[in-house]
Amino acid sequence: MQKTLRRYFPIFILPTLIAFAFAFILPFAMGVYLSFCKFKTITNAQFTGIDNYVKIFADRDFINAFWFTIKVSVLSILTINIFAFILALALTRRIRGTNLFRTVFFMPNLIGGIILGYIWQQMINAVLLQFETTLVANATYGFWGLIILMNWQMIGYMMIIYIAGLQNVPTDLLEAAQIDGATGWQALTRVKIPLVMPSITICLFLTVSNSFKLFDQNLALTAGAPSKRTAMLALDIYNTFYGRMGYEGVGQAKAVLFFIAVAAIALTQLAMTRRKEVEA
Amino acid sequence: MKRKTAWNGIIFVILCILVAAFLAPILFVLMNSFKGRLYISNAPFALPTQDTFSGLANYINGVEKTGFFSAFGWSAFITVFSVLAILLFTSMTAYYLTRVNNGVTNGLYYMYVFSMIVPFQMVMFTMSKLANIFKLNNPPGMVLLYLGFGAGLAVFMFCGFIKSIPLEIEEAAMIDGCNPLQTFFRVVMPILKPTAITVAILNAMWIWNDYLLPYLVIGLSTPYKTIPVAVQYLIGSYGSKDMGAMMALLVLSVIPIIVFYLACQKYIIEGVVAGAVKG
Structure with missing residues (x-):
C-alpha cells in the first residue's frame, strides 16, 4: 500500500508544503540570516555578524519590556490558574445554572485581542475618569489593566480544561477518601489535585505561552504608553521593526532571542510538569 | 448534607455576581453605543436618557467611516x-x-x-x-x-x-x-x-x-x-475624537462572535478542550 501511495506525493504533500514554504520555511530561514545583517529591505542585506545582538543589550526599551513581560506573565499565570481552578471546583458541584455560568465565563475567550483591548480601554478609562486620570497617565494602571484583561479573557478557557480534568476523577476514589475520614480539604489536596495534574500542566503551558507572546491586547489597551513603559516583548519587537529606521536588523535579532525564549519555556515546562503526573 | 446545600447557595450567589462582572464590559460598551458621542466622555456610566440617546447615529457613523x-x-x-x-x-x-x-x-x-x-x-x-x-x-x-x-x-x-x-x-x-x-x-x-x-x-x-x-x-x-x-x-x-462610532463598532464586532458561539457552543467548547489537550 505504501508503494502506491508514495507515487501520490505531489497531490498529498505539495499544496501544504508550498504554502508552508511561503509562510514559514523561507521567512524563518531568512529571519535567522537577517538577524546577523544590517538591512532596510530584505534584498539589500549586509552581513554584520553579531552587531545586532550586541545592540539589543544596550537597548533600555528591550530590557524594560523584558521585565515588564516577566511581571505581567508571572502575576497573570498565578491569578488566572487559581481563579479558573476555583471556578471549576464550583461548577462541578451540580449547582443550578451551571451550564449558563460556564457559557458566560468562557465567552470572552472568543473575542479577538484587538477588540477586547479596546473594550477594556474604554471601561478602565471610564472608571479612572471618576478620579480624573486616564489609563496612560501611569504605567501602574496599564499593568493592572493588562492583568484584569488577561484574567477576563483566559479564566473561562482554563476553567473548561480544569472542569474536564475534575470530571475524570473517579468517584470511587473520592468515596474511599471520604470513608477513610478525609476532610474536604484533604480530598482536594490529596486526591483531586494530584489527579488533575495533567490539566494543570496544560493550563500552565497555555497561560505561560499566551501571556509571554501577548501582542494584540497590549497594542489595543495602551500601545506601550506612557513612553513605552507598558510595552511587552512582542510589542517592543514590533516597534523596533516598524518604528525605528535602520533598526530592522536589531528587531530581527530580538525576534530570534524571543523565539529561543518561547521555545525554551515551552520545552522545560512540559518536561518539568510531565514528571509530576500521577496515574489514576 | 445540610451544610452542603447551604454552601451551594452561597456559591450560587457568588457565581451570579461574577456573571455580572464578566458581562459588565460588554454591556458598558453596548449602553454607550446608543449615547451621543459627547455624553460618553462626560458620564460614561449613566444610562442613556432622552437627551443623550442618539439612536443608531453612532452605528451609521461607524459603519460609514470604516x-x-x-x-x-x-x-x-x-x-x-x-x-x-x-x-x-x-x-x-x-x-x-x-x-x-x-x-x-x-x-x-x-x-x-x-x-x-x-x-x-x-x-x-x-x-x-x-x-x-x-x-x-x-x-x-x-x-x-x-x-x-x-x-x-x-x-x-x-x-x-x-x-x-x-x-x-x-x-x-x-x-x-x-x-x-x-x-x-x-x-x-x-x-x-x-x-x-x-x-x-x-x-x-x-x-x-x-x-x-x-x-x-x-x-x-x-x-x-x-x-x-x-x-x-x-x-x-x-481615536478619542469619535467615541460613539468606536463603541458602535466594538458592538458590531462582538455580535457575530456571540451569535456563532451560541449557535455551536457545544462544538466550540469540545474543540477548544481537545485542541488544548493535544497542543
Whole structure:
C-alpha cells in the first residue's frame, strides 16, 4: 500500500508544503540570516555578524519590556490558574445554572485581542475618569489593566480544561477518601489535585505561552504608553521593526532571542510538569 | 448534607455576581453605543436618557467611516476559505506523512511540529516582505499564508488521530479497487470528522480574530481590511475624537462572535478542550 501511495506525493504533500514554504520555511530561514545583517529591505542585506545582538543589550526599551513581560506573565499565570481552578471546583458541584455560568465565563475567550483591548480601554478609562486620570497617565494602571484583561479573557478557557480534568476523577476514589475520614480539604489536596495534574500542566503551558507572546491586547489597551513603559516583548519587537529606521536588523535579532525564549519555556515546562503526573 | 446545600447557595450567589462582572464590559460598551458621542466622555456610566440617546447615529457613523460591512465580508471570505484549505490540504498531508514512513516524511513531520512553537514575531517581517514580492497581498494570498502558518497545529492533530485508525480499513478499500485518493476521500476522511471539527474551530477563531498578519500583509490603504484591522484603523486614526462610532463598532464586532458561539457552543467548547489537550 505504501508503494502506491508514495507515487501520490505531489497531490498529498505539495499544496501544504508550498504554502508552508511561503509562510514559514523561507521567512524563518531568512529571519535567522537577517538577524546577523544590517538591512532596510530584505534584498539589500549586509552581513554584520553579531552587531545586532550586541545592540539589543544596550537597548533600555528591550530590557524594560523584558521585565515588564516577566511581571505581567508571572502575576497573570498565578491569578488566572487559581481563579479558573476555583471556578471549576464550583461548577462541578451540580449547582443550578451551571451550564449558563460556564457559557458566560468562557465567552470572552472568543473575542479577538484587538477588540477586547479596546473594550477594556474604554471601561478602565471610564472608571479612572471618576478620579480624573486616564489609563496612560501611569504605567501602574496599564499593568493592572493588562492583568484584569488577561484574567477576563483566559479564566473561562482554563476553567473548561480544569472542569474536564475534575470530571475524570473517579468517584470511587473520592468515596474511599471520604470513608477513610478525609476532610474536604484533604480530598482536594490529596486526591483531586494530584489527579488533575495533567490539566494543570496544560493550563500552565497555555497561560505561560499566551501571556509571554501577548501582542494584540497590549497594542489595543495602551500601545506601550506612557513612553513605552507598558510595552511587552512582542510589542517592543514590533516597534523596533516598524518604528525605528535602520533598526530592522536589531528587531530581527530580538525576534530570534524571543523565539529561543518561547521555545525554551515551552520545552522545560512540559518536561518539568510531565514528571509530576500521577496515574489514576 | 445540610451544610452542603447551604454552601451551594452561597456559591450560587457568588457565581451570579461574577456573571455580572464578566458581562459588565460588554454591556458598558453596548449602553454607550446608543449615547451621543459627547455624553460618553462626560458620564460614561449613566444610562442613556432622552437627551443623550442618539439612536443608531453612532452605528451609521461607524459603519460609514470604516466600511464595516466590507470588512465583515473580507473577514468571512478569508476565514472560510482558509479553514477549508487547511482542512483539505493538511489532512491529506497528515495522511501521507503517517502512512508513508521514510526520512523525508519524518523530516517534514518534525518541521511542521517545530513551526508550532515559533512565535509570529520571528517570521512577521520577512513573511510580509516575501508576500509583497510574490503578490500575496490580497485575500487569496492570505488564504495561502494562513494555510502555511496554520499547517503545523493541523498536521500535528490530524497525524495523532490517523495513527489510531486501523490499517485494515484502508487495506480493504484498496483490495476493493480504490486508488489512494479514493481511499482517502471515501474511507479516511469521514473517520476524521471529530478532529476536523476541532481543527476547523481552532483555526476559525484564530483567523477571524487575527490582526497582525492581515495588517502587515494587506495593510490599511486597501479595500481588503478585515474587522480587527478596520477597528484598529478607526481607533488609531480617529481615536478619542469619535467615541460613539468606536463603541458602535466594538458592538458590531462582538455580535457575530456571540451569535456563532451560541449557535455551536457545544462544538466550540469540545474543540477548544481537545485542541488544548493535544497542543
